[in-house]
Amino acid sequence: xxxxxxxxxxxxxxxxxxxxxxxxxxxxxxxxxxxxxxxxxxxxxxxxxxxxxxxxxxxxxxxxxxxxxxxxxxxxxxxxxxxxxxxxxxxxxxxxxxxxxxxxxxxxxxxxxxxxxxxxxxxxxxxxxxxxxxxxxxxxxxxxxxxxxxxxxxxxxxxxxxxxxxxxxxxxxxxxxxxxxxxxxxxxxxxxxxxxxxxxxxxxxxxxxxxxxxxxxxxxxxxxxxxxxxxxxxxxxxxxxxxxxxxxxxxxxxxxxxxxxxxxxxxxxxxxxxxxxxxxxxxxxxxxxxxxxxxxxxxxxxxxxxxxxxxxxxxxxxxxxxxxxxxxxxxxxxxxxxxxxxxxxxxxxxxxxxxxxxxxxxxxxxxxxxxxxxxxxxxxxxxxxxxxxxxxxxxxxxxxxxxxxxxxxxxxxxxxxxxxxxxxxxxxxxxxxxxxxxxxxxxx
Amino acid sequence: xxxxxxxxxxxxxxxxxxxxxxxxxxxxxxxxxxxxxxxxxxxxxxxxxxxxxxxxxxxxxxxxxxxxxxxxxxxxxxxxxxxxxxxxxxxxxxxxxxxxxxxxxxxxxxxxxxxxxxxxxxxxxxxxxxxxxxxxxxxxxxxxxxxxxxxxxxxxxxxxxxxxxxxxxxxxxxxxxxxxxxxxxxxxxxxxxxxxxxxxxxxxxxxxxxxxxxxxxxxxxxxxxxxxxxxxxxxxxxxxxxxxxxxxxxxxxxxxxxxxxxxxxxxxxxxxxxxxxxxxxxxxxxxxxxxxxxxxxxxxxxxxxxxxxxxxxxxxxxxxxxxxxxxxxxxxxxxxxxxxxxxxxxxxxxxxxxxxxxxxxxxxxxxxxxxxxxxxxxxxxxxxxxxxxxxxxxxxxxxxxxxxxxxxxxxxxxxxxxxxxxxxxxxxxxxxxxxxxxxxxxxx
Numbered sequence: 052x053x054x055x056x057x058x059x060x061x062x063x064x065x066x067x068x069x070x071x072x073x074x075x076x077x078x079x080x081x082x083x084x085x086x087x088x089x090x091x092x093x094x095x096x097x098x099x100x101x102x103x104x105x106x107x108x109x110x111x112x113x114x115x116x117x118x119x120x121x122x123x124x125x126x127x128x129x130x131x132x133x134x135x136x137x138x139x140x141x142x143x144x145x146x147x148x149x150x151x152x153x154x155x156x157x158x159x160x161x162x163x164x165x166x167x168x169x170x171x172x173x174x175x176x177x178x179x180x181x182x183x184x185x186x187x188x189x190x191x192x193x194x195x196x197x198x199x200x201x202x203x204x205x206x207x208x209x210x211x212x213x214x215x216x217x218x219x220x221x222x223x224x225x226x227x228x229x230x231x232x233x234x235x236x237x238x239x240x241x242x243x244x245x246x247x248x249x250x251x252x253x254x255x256x257x258x259x260x261x262x263x264x265x266x267x268x269x270x271x272x273x274x275x276x277x278x279x280x281x282x283x284x285x286x287x288x289x290x291x292x293x294x295x296x297x298x299x300x301x302x303x304x305x306x307x308x309x310x311x312x313x314x315x316x317x318x319x320x321x322x323x324x325x326x327x328x329x330x331x332x333x334x335x336x337x338x339x340x341x342x343x344x345x346x347x348x349x350x351x352x353x354x355x356x357x358x359x360x361x362x363x364x365x366x367x368x369x370x371x372x373x374x375x376x377x378x379x380x381x382x383x384x385x386x387x388x389x390x391x392x393x394x395x396x397x398x399x400x401x402x403x404x405x406x407x408x409x410x411x412x413x414x415x416x417x418x419x420x421x422x423x424x425x426x427x428x429x430x431x432x433x434x435x436x437x438x439x440x441x442x443x444x445x446x447x448x449x450x451x452x453x454x455x456x457x458x459x460x461x462x463x464x465x466x467x468x469x470x471x472x473x474x475x476x477x478x479x480x481x482x483x484x485x486x487x488x489x490x491x492x493x494x495x
Numbered sequence: 496x497x498x499x500x501x502x503x504x505x506x507x508x509x510x511x512x513x514x515x516x517x518x519x520x521x522x523x524x525x526x527x528x529x530x531x532x533x534x535x536x537x538x539x540x541x542x543x544x545x546x547x548x549x550x551x552x553x554x555x556x557x558x559x560x561x562x563x564x565x566x567x568x569x570x571x572x573x574x575x576x577x578x579x580x581x582x583x584x585x586x587x588x589x590x591x592x593x594x595x596x597x598x599x600x601x602x603x604x605x606x607x608x609x610x611x612x613x614x615x616x617x618x619x620x621x622x623x624x625x626x627x628x629x630x631x632x633x634x635x636x637x638x639x640x641x642x643x644x645x646x647x648x649x650x651x652x653x654x655x656x657x658x659x660x661x662x663x664x665x666x667x668x669x670x671x672x673x674x675x676x677x678x679x680x681x682x683x684x685x686x687x688x689x690x691x692x693x694x695x696x697x698x699x700x701x702x703x704x705x706x707x708x709x710x711x712x713x714x715x716x717x718x719x720x721x722x723x724x725x726x727x728x729x730x731x732x733x734x735x736x737x738x739x740x741x742x743x744x745x746x747x748x749x750x751x752x753x754x755x756x757x758x759x760x761x762x763x764x765x766x767x768x769x770x771x772x773x774x775x776x777x778x779x780x781x782x783x784x785x786x787x788x789x790x791x792x793x794x795x796x797x798x799x800x801x802x803x804x805x806x807x808x809x810x811x812x813x814x815x816x817x818x819x820x821x822x823x824x825x826x827x828x829x830x831x832x833x834x835x836x837x838x839x840x841x842x843x844x845x846x847x848x849x850x851x852x853x854x855x856x857x858x859x860x861x862x863x864x865x866x867x868x869x870x871x872x873x874x875x876x877x878x879x880x881x882x883x884x885x886x887x888x889x890x891x892x893x894x895x896x897x898x899x900x901x902x903x904x905x906x907x908x909x910x911x912x913x914x915x916x917x918x919x920x921x922x923x924x925x926x927x928x929x930x931x932x933x934x935x936x937x938x939x
Contacts, residue, residue: 097919349917
C-alpha cells in the first residue's frame with residue numbers, strides 16, 4: 052500500500068513513523084516543502100534567548116534518520132501543489148522546480164498552519180518577522196545578530212509574544228507589547244497577575260491596540276498603533292496563525308471551524324481515504340463535544356498516530372482536546388484547561404466561577420508564594436467545565452489534574468473529593484484546586 | 496443538639512468548625528488531652544531543620560480563636576477515658592485531674608494515631624524520641640539544643656525518617672538510617688533513585704535491619720542492629736504509627752483493618768450516632784473498594800467535614816482514599832497514587848507495569864533532568880491501577896493527574912489520550928506519564 056503524507060513536521064512524521072512501525076512493508080512517502088522535519092518549534096523562544104545556541108538544536112530527528120533507519124521516502128524541498136482525489140494523485144514541485152506526480156492509496160494532509168501577516172502597510176519591511184517555522188527562528192536569530200537589535204515591538208501578545216518578551220529581555224533587548232485585548236481567554240485576575248509581572252520586568256503593554264502601519268525610519272522601524280509611534284529595530288508578528296487548508300479546499304475537502312480541515316474522530320476528512328492531522332485540522336472538544344481549532348503540539352503528534360493507525364487498518368478514535376495550555380513568562384507559570392466562562396456560555400452551559408488566591412506551600416513553610424486558581428462549573432449538571440491558574444510554582448503540572456477530570460466528565464463535587472497528595476513543601480493540606488472546588492460547589 | 500468531639504487536631508477541629516458553620520446554634524464541645532489544637536504536624540521536619548524557628552509556628556489556629564470567634568467549647572488538657580453509648584456519655588479527666596462526664600447527642604471520635612515504640616530494651620532511654628505530636632517536635636528541638644546533638648540514628652525510614660534525614664543533615668547532624676525493608680510500597684527503580692540520593696548526601700542506610708536494642712554508653716546511645724553497633728546522640732523512632740482506637744473498642748465499637756475504627760462512607764461507626772474521622776479511622780480505597788488504613792492529613796480534614804455534615808443532617812458520603820502520597824527528600828520529589836504491583840495482586844487484579852525514564856523538560860531545553868514514571872494497569876479491565884514517580888522537578892504536582900484518573904476509574908488507554916498541557920520548560924511534548932501509559936498499553 053502507498054501511504055502519502057503532505058507535510059513533515061509533528062503530525063506528518065509521527066504518522067509516517069507509526070505507519071512504518073505498524074506495517075514495515077508499507078510504502079510511506081512524505082513531501083516536505085522546507086528542509087526541516089521533526090523539530091520542536093515550541094522551543095524557539097528559549098533557543099533565541101541564548102545567543103550561543105543554534106536553531107538546529109531543536110531538530111529532534113534528522114531527515115536522514117527517517118530515510119535510513121525507518122525506511123521512509125522523505126522528500127524535502129518538495130512542495131505539494133494540488134490533490135486529485137479521483138485519480139488518487141498529488142501534484143508537487145521538487146527542489147529543482149520539476150513537477151512530479153505522486154499516487155497514493157491513503158493520503159494524510161499535515162500541512163500545518165502559517166503565521167497571519169495582517170494586511171497593513173509595511174508588513175513586508177525587513178525586520179518585520181513572524182515566528183512559526185524553524186526558518187523563522189533562524190531569520191530572527193540572524194537578524195538580531197547582524198543588526199545588533201536593541202529594541203523590538205511584539206505585535207500580538209499570545210503565547211509566542213509572551214514567551215518572546217522574556218526571551219528578548221534576556222538578551223538585553225527592550226520590548227514593547229502591542230495587542231488587541233490581552234489574555235482574553237483567561238479570567239481577568241489571572242490576566243492581571245501576568246500584566247503585573249510584565250510591568251515588573253519593564254515590558255510596557257499597549258493592550259487594546261493593534262499595529263496600524265510600519266514604516267522605515269532611518270535604521271529603525273516606526274510602528275504606529277492607537278495614535279502613537281513606537282520605534283524599534285525589529286517587529287515580531289505574533290497576531291496568530293491560520294490553517295494551511297487551501298490545498299484541501301481546492302480538492303473539494305470540507306473545511307470546518309476557522310477554515311481548518313474538518314475531520315472525524317478517526318481523523319478522516321470528508322473524502323474517504325484522505326486523512327488530516329496537525330495544525331491544519333480541527334478537533335473535537337472533550338467538554339463541549341463541538342468542533343474547535345486549537346493548533347498545539349501534543350494533539351498534532353497524537354492525531355498523526357491516530358491517522359496512521361486507521362490507515363493501517365486498526366480502528367482508532369481520538370477523543371479530542373480539552374483546551375489545555377501552559378506557558379512560562381518570566382517567573383510565572385500560567386495554565387488553563389477546559390472552558391472559560393465566556394466559552395462555557397457560548398457552548399450553552401450555565402457557568403458559575405470562582406477565583407481564589409492560596410499559598411503554594413503549607414502553613415508556615417518557608418518560600419511560599421501566591422497561587423491563583425480560577426474554576427468554572429455548570430449550574431445545571433454540576434460538571435467541572437474548566438480551570439486556570441497562575442503562580443510562581445506548582446501551576447504547570449497541577450493543571451493536569453483538572454484536565455483529567457474534564458476527560459472523565461467529572462462534577463466539581465467529585466473533583467473536590469479527589470485524594471490529591473500533600474506534603475508541606477508543595478501545597479497546603481487542602482490543595483488550592485480543592486479549595487477552589489469547595490468554594491465553587493457553594494455557587495452551583 | 497450536643498455534638499461532642501474527642502480529639503482536637505485535624506479531623507476533630509475540622510468537624511467542630513464545620514458543624515458550627517453549618518448550624519451556629521449547635522452546642523459543640525471538643526475534648527483535647529494536650530494543649531495543642533489545629534497544627535500542621537507534617538511541617539515538623541522542616542521546622543526542626545531551622546534552629547531559629549519555634550514549633551509553635553506550626554499552629555494554624557490558636558485554641559482561643561476556636562473559643563472566642565467560633566463559639567466552640569474547646570477544653571484542652573482534658574482526656575476522654577471511656578464512652579458509654581447506652582447513656583450517650585463520655586467520662587473524662589480534666590487538667591487538674593478531676594473526673595467529668597460529658598453528654599452528647601452525636602459523638603465524633605478523632606483520637607488520631609500514636610507512634611509505635613517497639614518493645615525493645617532501651618526504647619525508654621532519654622534521647623529515644625518519636626515524632627508525631629507537636630510536643631514530640633518540641634522535645635526533639637529541645638533535646639538537640641540542650642545536648643548539642645551531632646549524630647542521630649533514624650529507626651525506620653518511612654516518610655518521617657526520610658524527611659528527618661534531610662532536616663537533621665541541614666542542621667549539620669550526621670544521620671544513619673536503620674530500616675526493615677526500604678520503600679517496600681514503591682517500585683524497585685523508584686526506591687533505588689531515592690537510595691542513591693541518600694548515599695550522595697552521606698546518609699548510610701542499614702536496610703533490612705531493625706533496631707534490636709539501645710543502650711546508654713557514656714554520653715551516647717549505642718544502637719544494636721544486625722550485629723552492628725551504631726553510636727549516636729539521639730535515636731528517632733519512626734517505625735510507624737497505630738490508631739488510637741482503644742477507647743472505641745472498649746465501648747463496643749467495631750474495629751477494622753489494622754485495628755482502626757471501622758466507619759461507613761458517612762464516617763459513622765458500628766454504633767449509630769457515633770462517628771469517627773482522622774488517623775484513628777479506616778477508609779475505603781477508591782481503586783479496590785476495600786477498607787484500608789492510611790493515616791494522612793488531607794483525608795483527616797475531609798472526613799472531619801463529612802462527619803460534621805452528616806451530624807448536621809446533610810447526607811454526605813466520602814469516596815475514600817487513592818493511596819496518594821508525596822514527599823521531598825533532599826533534591827528529590829517522590830510521589831505515588833493508587834496501587835503498587837504487589838497491592839494490585841493482593842486485591843485480585845492481574846497487573847502489568849512499566850517503569851520509564853524520561854526528561855523533565857523538552858528536547859534541547861536547558862536544565863532538564865531525569866524523571867522516572869512507574870505505572871500499573873489491569874490486564875483484565877484495562878484500568879489504570881496506580882502510578883509512582885521520582886525526579887528533581889515536576890513530580891509532586893504531576894502525580895495528581897493519575898489520582899484523578901483513579902477516582903474516575905479510567906482505563907490506561909483513556910488516560911493516555913488526555914490533553915495534558917505542554918510547554919518546553921515543563922515537559923517533553925509527550926508528558927512522561929503519557930509515554931508510560933503508551934508503553935503500558937502494549938503490555939495490557
